[in-house]
Amino acid sequence: MTETPQHPRNARMLTVEQLRRHVADGLVDTVVLAFTDMQGRLQGKLNHAQFFLDSVLGEGAEGCNYLLAVDTEMNTVGGYSISSWSSGYGDMEFDMDLDTIRLMPHNPGQVMIQCDLTGHDGRPIPMSPRAMLRRQLDRARDMGFRMVTGTELEFCVYDTTYEDAWASNYQRLVPANQYNVDYSVLGSQRVEPLLREIRNAMYAAGMTVESAKGECNLGQHEIAFRYDDGMVTADNHVVYKLASKQIAHQQGKSITFMAKPNEREGSSCHIHMSLRGTDGELVFWDEERRARSATYDRFIAGVLRTMREFALFYAPTINSYKRFAKGSFAPTSVAWGIDNRSCAVRLVGSGAGARMENRVPGGDVNPYLALAAMLASGLHGIEQELELEPMTEGNAYESDAPVVPSTMREARDLLAGSQLARELFGEDVVEHYVHYADVELDAFESAVTDWELRRGFERL
Missing domain, CATH: 3.10.20.70 (Glutamine synthetase, N-terminal domain)
Structure with a gap:
């Protein structure tokens, strides 16, 4: 080179x-x-x-x-097909x-x-996550667009080292907070030596750090970063995730980004996204009408139309699907609404701040895959001039909208059967990630879990 x-x-x-x-x-x-x-x-x-x-x-x-x-x-x-003994x-x-x-x-x-x-x-x-995202960013550029996006990544902090967590089979972990600290300044300050070190280290590493706040689960927090171009956001996301674990380890703590580490609230990774013109002009907003543009509506329609088929790119693990529960602030309905947190797609902002929030991904998401899936489906909606379905008002959990896949098996089958996924990502890419799901499913279905032992060891 x-x-x-x-x-x-x-x-x-x-x-x-x-x-x-x-x-x-x-x-x-x-x-x-x-x-x-x-x-x-x-x-x-x-x-x-x-x-x-x-x-x-x-x-x-x-x-x-x-x-x-x-x-x-x-x-x-x-x-x-990419790698084998043969x-x-x-x-x-x-x-x-x-x-x-x-x-x-x-x-x-x-x-x-x-x-x-x-x-x-x-x-x-082609199945490299960074290549998958780059392919869609190139496609957007060819259409006259660039993507700006931000990822909101939640995590749980424990006053237990990774070594001790392993040795205890991940039982009896000590959360850094003992109660719900959502927006609690006191709760955040309890963990501030860790949060401060992460914020300052990531700023020095080239990221624009916004803020930290507590969340609902025990020891759950979020550090927010300013939106940026798609590849920059994805690159920053994975560096931040690695560095957070390293800094926690240095302080005798541990962090998990599992989507559902326990039976309480899961950890999300809400993804905010909008398009700009290649010269920076607004795409999602019509200034004359002070309203969403037709392009924005078609983009949303594309994301919604493919959300079930592309779910594996948003929810990539067995554990991901345990987060989707009614009333949990994790979506179950493939629906959209204006500032409605019960929907899979929430619209917020106006003017330059007009953007869609995808609430499906959890803390375990691979950002390159999720951003590639969102951008590919949104661009498909623009190309095909898809019509946006009516907005969901009120509680989307009780609506008759299609539902997010409830298991990895369902998501795997939907991706495997998606002709559109094969057109947008390539046959070899889809087969690669379908096989990835097969490997995870085989491993999980052959495992004997703690739940089975507790219920069956003595009583059955």
């Missing part, structure tokens, strides 16, 4: 030349090359900084392609995005660079 002029996303991120100076001055000694896998996790390599500058920057780096064909436990599993488990190239060089201040001396994944022929690997 050859160096090209860099345009950092903001002044707190680094150019290659600034990275060279930091290494020469002894401020940086480690360069992390990271890509996002199917599960939304950052995977990669930690390089000695001088070796990175002397060799990797110009020659590139590789990793085994099974990293896009493993389960959550990192087991290599059969059935993926194909020799070959390598893929780490295509460094040098606009993403960021300091990781909670890990002194470390910077991170995020990567795309390509084959040896230089072509993007």
Whole structure:
């Protein structure tokens, strides 16, 4: 790889030349090359900084392609066309995005660079989450649009280390708050040493941090970041998720982003999205009428029309579907409403702030997949001039609207049978993620759970 002029996303991120100076001055000694896998996790390599500058920057780096064909436990599993024993488990190239060089201040001396994944022929690997999102962003640009979006990621904090949580089989975890601290300043301040460190570290890492607030579940909180272009938001999301866990670990705590870590309220990841013209002009709002534009309505119609078929991209784990319960603030109805939190799609704002909120994703979402699905379906609605169905007023939980899939099995079957998904994402991509669901379902259905043991060990 050859160096090209860099345009950092903001002044707190680094150019290659600034990275060279930091290494020469002894401020940086480690360069992390990271890509996002199917599960939304950052995977990669930690390089000695001088070796990175002397060799990797110009020659590139590789990793085994099974990293896009493993389960959550990192087991290599059969059935993926991209990677297998018959194909020799070959390598893929780490295509460094040098606009993403960021300091990781909670890990002194470390910077991170995020990567795309390509084959040896230089072509993007289509089922790579970053490639899936880039394909839809390119499609939007070709139509004269750019996407701006923000993700609101909730998590639960425990005064239990990850090691102790593992050793106790995740039983008897100690939440950082013992009661509902939704919007409670006192409740947030109880966890403020952790929240403050995360906020400040992420600001130094190049993100625009807005605020922190308590949520409903025990020890549940949210840190908000300003919206940005689609790829920037997704990149920031996965870095923030990793860094939050690392900072919690450094403070003797743990954080989980599970959609439903217990029987109380789940952790959401509401996604706000709007379109702009490529020159920044409004797309979702008609200033003369002071009302939503026809393009906005068609975009919403597209998202709603495909929400059930694309549910696996919004709810990617077995646990995701346990969050969807009536009256839980997680949606069950595929409906839209104006500032209505009982709907799957909530419309908020006006003028430049007019945007849709997708309330289906949980804290376990892979942001690249969810953003790609939302953008692909919304653009489909614009292209096909889909008509927006009537708004749902009142309690959408009690409406007759179609419902969000209630199990991963249902979502898997809907994606497998979706011709539109195959047209928008590609046959190979759909088959890849259908098989991902099959692997997870097989693992879950063969497991003996604590629930079964408690109910059946003695009494049956």
